[in-house]
Amino acid sequence: MFKIFIVEDDPGLVKLLEAYLHKFDYDTFAVTDFDSIKIQFQQFAPHLVLLDVNLPKYDGYYWCRQIRNLSTCPILFLSARDGKMDQVMALENGADDYITKPFDYDIVLAKINSQLRRAYGTYAAAPADRPVDVYGLHLDRERFCLRLDETKIELSHTEMKIMDELMMKVEQVVSRDRLLEKIWDDQVFVDDNTLNVYITRVRKKLSTLGIEDALQTVRGQGYRLVPSWGERR
Amino acid sequence: MKLFLREQRPVIMIYFVQLIVVTFVYWLDGYRNVAVSLYAVLLSSCLLTGYLVFRYMTHRSFYRRLEQPVASIGDFTDVKPESPLSEALHRLLKLQYRHYLSELNEHTEKIESHIQFINQWVHQMKTPISVIHLMIQQESDPRSMAIADELDRLRKGLDMVLYTARLDLFEHDLYVETLALEKVVRRATSTQKRLFIRGKVFPVLHMEQQLSIVSDEKWLDFVLTQLISNAVRYTTKENGKLYFRANQEGGRTILEIEDEGIGIPGSDLPRVFDAYFTGENGRKFQESTGMGMYLAKEICHKLGHEIELESIEGKGTVVRILF
Numbered sequence: 001m002f003k004i005f006i007v008e009d010d011p012g013l014v015k016l017l018e019a020y021l022h023k024f025d026y027d028t029f030a031v032t033d034f035d036s037i038k039i040q041f042q043q044f045a046p047h048l049v050l051l052d053v054n055l056p057k058y059d060g061y062y063w064c065r066q067i068r069n070l071s072t073c074p075i076l077f078l079s080a081r082d083g084k085m086d087q088v089m090a091l092e093n094g095a096d097d098y099i100t101k102p103f104d105y106d107i108v109l110a111k112i113n114s115q116l117r118r119a120y121g122t123y124a125a126a127p128a129d130r131p132v133d134v135y136g137l138h139l140d141r142e143r144f145c146l147r148l149d150e151t152k153i154e155l156s157h158t159e160m161k162i163m164d165e166l167m168m169k170v171e172q173v174v175s176r177d178r179l180l181e182k183i184w185d186d187q188v189f190v191d192d193n194t195l196n197v198y199i200t201r202v203r204k205k206l207s208t209l210g211i212e213d214a215l216q217t218v219r220g221q222g223y224r225l226v227p228s229w230g231e232r233r
Numbered sequence: 234m235k236l237f238l239r240e241q242r243p244v245i246m247i248y249f250v251q252l253i254v255v256t257f258v259y260w261l262d263g264y265r266n267v268a269v270s271l272y273a274v275l276l277s278s279c280l281l282t283g284y285l286v287f288r289y290m291t292h293r294s295f296y297r298r299l300e301q302p303v304a305s306i307g308d309f310t311d312v313k314p315e316s317p318l319s320e321a322l323h324r325l326l327k328l329q330y331r332h333y334l335s336e337l338n339e340h341t342e343k344i345e346s347h348i349q350f351i352n353q354w355v356h357q358m359k360t361p362i363s364v365i366h367l368m369i370q371q372e373s374d375p376r377s378m379a380i381a382d383e384l385d386r387l388r389k390g391l392d393m394v395l396y397t398a399r400l401d402l403f404e405h406d407l408y409v410e411t412l413a414l415e416k417v418v419r420r421a422t423s424t425q426k427r428l429f430i431r432g433k434v435f436p437v438l439h440m441e442q443q444l445s446i447v448s449d450e451k452w453l454d455f456v457l458t459q460l461i462s463n464a465v466r467y468t469t470k471e472n473g474k475l476y477f478r479a480n481q482e483g484g485r486t487i488l489e490i491e492d493e494g495i496g497i498p499g500s501d502l503p504r505v506f507d508a509y510f511t512g513e514n515g516r517k518f519q520e521s522t523g524m525g526m527y528l529a530k531e532i533c534h535k536l537g538h539e540i541e542l543e544s545i546e547g548k549g550t551v552v553r554i555l556f
Contacts, residue, residue: 012364020367054356080359084408084451102363102388105370169373177430178373184426191435192472 002116005046006030007037007063008078009055017050020105026112037063038070046073048115050108051095053079053086061093068094074115078103134167135230137211148209148229158183158190159202166215166225175222199223237289237296248281295319348398355395362388385427389462396455396528403535407449414444414488414556418477421457425465432465433472434492440479444486446556452532456540457490459525460552464492467514467550486556497544505542506530 004026008014014030021028029044031037034056053060064075077090082100090098097111132139138147144160146153161183183190203215214228256270314320369377399406422436464475478489501512508527533540544550
């Protein structure tokens with residue numbers, strides 16, 4: 001289990017971060033006494049540090065240098081300052097990466113994972129890449145494929161994202177806007193009509209697995225994945 | 234010279250009146266030798282002229298200073314006073330200037346500390362925003378979506394404050410590098426995806442590959458975000474498109490952003506880049522500060538880019554950035 005040391009003075013943010021990281025099996029320690037960060041660091045001996053820039057007394061840059069005297073573990077900055085110079089400062093003081101507030105969970109997790117992989121060479125399945133499993137239907141996010149019993153089909157990048165969202169929220173309605181947001185990335189801009197096309201394709205792929213009527217349209221609200229295949233087992 | 238003569242006019246006039254009076258008194262007394270009195274006139278005129286010349290010579294620089302407009306406030310300090318009057322004036326001006334300077338310093342300090350406060354405050358506000366952002370990130374019910382939209386607006390508002398405050402210190406906050414234009418545009422559109430989806434407007438990119446520009450990414454991103462949010466806000470038609478085109482013309486790279494929105498009335502067009510100008514559209518739609526386009530223009534200007542705007546009411550608006 002990887003240990004993550006969080007130096008952030010906003011308790012609300014710390015709580016949310018910790019709760020999220022615990023979900024992915026990380027052990028965390030949040031600093032509450034900002035006078036003895038060094039001692040607490042040594043006691044906890046973390047694999048990775050999340051560090052805020054604006055802290056009581058000394059700033060994050062200072063603590064980054066202090067930690068660097070003790071350890072070479074990855075240090076990720078979390079800061080509201082989004083200036084280029086702030087990022088340069090952070091990196092020059094020994095940080096490995098910089099995340100600006102407000103951030104997404106996905107980004108924090110992805111950056112933590114990538115730093116841990118780099119530092120400790122564990123290219124084995126990182127927690128975030130675990131397959132999703134709903135009533136025997138497997139989604140492998142690494143290999144872009146969907147498996148039910150022995151049948152396996154490949155999915156495109158976008159189809160995978162749609163299935164991922166629907167399976168995470170199984171039996172709940174997922175709005176069209178939410179799906180659009182999920183599948184939109186730097187390379188693909190998807191509009192309303194294209195989403196319809198993708199949904200049709202996903203339905204077709206599901207039917208090749210023998211799953212019918214699982215992806216339901218909820219009028220005016222969005223889509224819902226009902227595990228119709230689950231009952232047969 | 235003119236000022237000097239105007240200043241000395243009463244003296245000259247009194248001299249002539251006195252001359253006439255004295256000559257008249259002698260004339261009444263019976264002394265009527267014209268030649269002698271003319272000689273007296275000549276003599277005393279010489280004295281007057283001498284006095285005037287002397288006076289002018291000693292006060293020349295003083296008068297010249299009074300006549301010439303001052304180029305800047307600290308302009309007079311290097312002049313050497315030559316006569317008691319000009320010295321007194323010089324002292325007065327200097328004293329006033331000192332008072333003025335200290336007051337000016339006080340104000341500058343106040344403004345600077347205010348800007349610093351605003352900066353700090355905005356950054357402090359970003360933490361609660363991050364917390365709310367994290368809290369609703371994994372929810373997809375309509376309420377959380379609505380909160381996310383409001384959060385986006387808050388964030389944009391805070392950014393606007395931050396960038397307005399920073400504009401004066403632009404030179405300290407500049408990081409110019411070569412950027413791939415397409416990447417910059419894609420990043421800007423991606424970060425605004427929620428806005429696009431909610432506004433039911435979708436971007437279409439027609440860009441020549443590998444066009445690179447020299448700019449500061451953060452400031453440019455702010456400008457693009459501004460233009461995008463305007464375009465989306467003023468596109469009322471569903472499934473409207475926002476076109477991004479880039480090409481090279483005459484050695485300059487041009488980025489064109491065209492929307493299918495309501496356009497801008499011709500009467501408002503010349504003033505869209507003015508500060509606090511909201512125009513007709515701003516009154517029809519809520520939440521227009523009139524600062525967006527002004528900031529966009531200022532930033533482009535400081536980055537060395539040109540920004541142009543064309544619009545047909547009811548048809549759409551084209552904004553062009555020339556790098």
